Amino acid sequence: MTYCVGLKLDAGLVLLSDTRTNAGLDNISCYRKMFFFERPGERVIAIMTAGSLSVTQTTLARLEEAIDDDLADETTSILLAPTMLRVATIIGDTLCRTRREIAEQCRDLRQQASASMIVAGQRKGGDMRLFLIYPEGNFIEATEDTPFLQIGEHKYGKPILDRVVTPATSLSDAQKAVLLSMDSTLRSNLSVGMPLDLAVIDRDSCSVTTRRRILDGDPDFAQMSAAWSAALRDSFVKVTL
Amino acid sequence: MTYCVGLKLDAGLVLLSDTRTNAGLDNISCYRKMFFFERPGERVIAIMTAGSLSVTQTTLARLEEAIDDDLADETTSILLAPTMLRVATIIGDTLCRTRREIAEQCRDLRQQASASMIVAGQRKGGDMRLFLIYPEGNFIEATEDTPFLQIGEHKYGKPILDRVVTPATSLSDAQKAVLLSMDSTLRSNLSVGMPLDLAVIDRDSCSVTTRRRILDGDPDFAQMSAAWSAALRDSFVKVTL
Numbered sequence: 309m310t311y312c313v314g315l316k317l318d319a320g321l322v323l324l325s326d327t328r329t330n331a332g333l334d335n336i337s338c339y340r341k342m343f344f345f346e347r348p349g350e351r352v353i354a355i356m357t358a359g360s361l362s363v364t365q366t367t368l369a370r371l372e373e374a375i376d377d378d379l380a381d382e383t384t385s386i387l388l389a390p391t392m393l394r395v396a397t398i399i400g401d402t403l404c405r406t407r408r409e410i411a412e413q414c415r416d417l418r419q420q421a422s423a424s425m426i427v428a429g430q431r432k433g434g435d436m437r438l439f440l441i442y443p444e445g446n447f448i449e450a451t452e453d454t455p456f457l458q459i460g461e462h463k464y465g466k467p468i469l470d471r472v473v474t475p476a477t478s479l480s481d482a483q484k485a486v487l488l489s490m491d492s493t494l495r496s497n498l499s500v501g502m503p504l505d506l507a508v509i510d511r512d513s514c515s516v517t518t519r520r521r522i523l524d525g526d527p528d529f530a531q532m533s534a535a536w537s538a539a540l541r542d543s544f545v546k547v548t549l
Numbered sequence: 550m551t552y553c554v555g556l557k558l559d560a561g562l563v564l565l566s567d568t569r570t571n572a573g574l575d576n577i578s579c580y581r582k583m584f585f586f587e588r589p590g591e592r593v594i595a596i597m598t599a600g601s602l603s604v605t606q607t608t609l610a611r612l613e614e615a616i617d618d619d620l621a622d623e624t625t626s627i628l629l630a631p632t633m634l635r636v637a638t639i640i641g642d643t644l645c646r647t648r649r650e651i652a653e654q655c656r657d658l659r660q661q662a663s664a665s666m667i668v669a670g671q672r673k674g675g676d677m678r679l680f681l682i683y684p685e686g687n688f689i690e691a692t693e694d695t696p697f698l699q700i701g702e703h704k705y706g707k708p709i710l711d712r713v714v715t716p717a718t719s720l721s722d723a724q725k726a727v728l729l730s731m732d733s734t735l736r737s738n739l740s741v742g743m744p745l746d747l748a749v750i751d752r753d754s755c756s757v758t759t760r761r762r763i764l765d766g767d768p769d770f771a772q773m774s775a776a777w778s779a780a781l782r783d784s785f786v787k788v789t790l
Contacts, residue, residue, distance in 0.1 A: 544729070546776075547776045
């Protein structure tokens with residue numbers, strides 16, 4: 309399993325992903341699920357992934373190959389595509405093609421091979437965009453009404469986002485919100501695990517402003533998690549029925 | 550969908566269920582999902598249901614028929630079974646048989662027909678017990694380590710239970726905990742809906758001590774829900790990263 313969450317706020321984009329990958333309960337590994345494609349000041353694209361590792365790795369490798377190809381053009385390279393919508397389309401098409409090929413390979417085993425992605429970014433002169441790309445390649449986009457998108461194990465961490473995140477939320481509060489959302493998820497689903505990757509893309513910077521890996525035992529995260537637990541228990545005592 | 554939760558505490562049993570039943574998104578109805586079988590002072594059994602309404606209604610009707618049967622004995626009637634374990638076994642067997650018959654009827658339509666139940670109760674001279682009965686008829690039981698069981702949409706409402714419920718929790722705090730757990734679920738899953746049924750079975754009373762239907766717009770529930778939202782937002786502001 310996986311938990312990745314992206315926020316599109318007035319002040320910028322905030323992204324958080326875990327790193328746990330598992331094939332069954334007895335085969336657990338650590339893989340980065342957040343990737344950047346960047347021409348600082350010109351264009352920044354972040355991709356977060358959930359699902360079959362063979363599908364997500366092959367999709368990313370193909371996106372990179374397409375960028376490096378001598379014949380790369382605006383229809384094939386996400387660094388040349390003229391809009392973020394075209395970027396999402398290229399990623400969706402690549403994901404769908406890869407998923408279909410691998411699903412076909414796995415057919416005899418009756419195994420599922422699927423994946424979804426969150427794509428966030430901005431190109432110079434364009435708006436910030438945040439997309440959730442489905443396994444079939446189609447996608448939806450974050451809006452004013454729903455400024456966040458989640459993939460993977462989304463349920464445990466959704467109530468806190470529903471309650472505190474609006475487009476006006478500051479980047480600092482937003483980082484706190486996604487980390488508390490992740491904290492609830494980590495507590496309830498063993499297949500979501502540390503370390504975490506956190507990134508912030510300030511509006512109009514067209515670059516990754518903050519990038520942080522939060523390791524297991526990170527004192528700031530542990531302190532925040534403990535303080536949140538204590539605050540919840542305090543609130544529980546104060547609320548009356 | 551459905552959300553039902555049961556707590557087994559030192560002081561008694563606390564049960565909460567919603568009442569929404571849906572066949573698709575465009576066919577929504579209200580059905581009670583909490584049922585009592587009681588000989589006050591001698592034996593109390595509460596059953597909460599999730600899943601296919603035809604399976605749960607038929608299972609309950611058969612349990613009632615078995616109680617009323619002239620030939621009822623301790624192997625067929627949950628009011629005569631000598632222990633709560635035997636009660637759970639009778640319910641599990643009836644559920645499994647009913648589910649299989651209905652699944653067979655639905656086979657041509659490739660429709661699922663499944664259901665699970667929470668069974669709580671006590672007989673005079675025995676311990677309080679709380680079981681979760683799976684569609685196959687097997688079951689698990691709440692323990693000191695995990696004093697609560699959930700069926701239906703369990704994820705949104707689990708974090709609050711994990712944080713505040715222990716066997717020592719008072720019956721009054723426990724009612725608050727299950728209502729807050731339901732509140733989070735109601736906000737996130739449209740297929741869980743008001744009104745709610747809340748019940749408390751005091752230890753060794755062998756009867757339903759408190760039984761309350763909470764209607765949509767109930768002022769106490771609305772006030773608690775608003776206070777909890779406010780407390781969460783306050784806590785969010787106070788916690789630092």
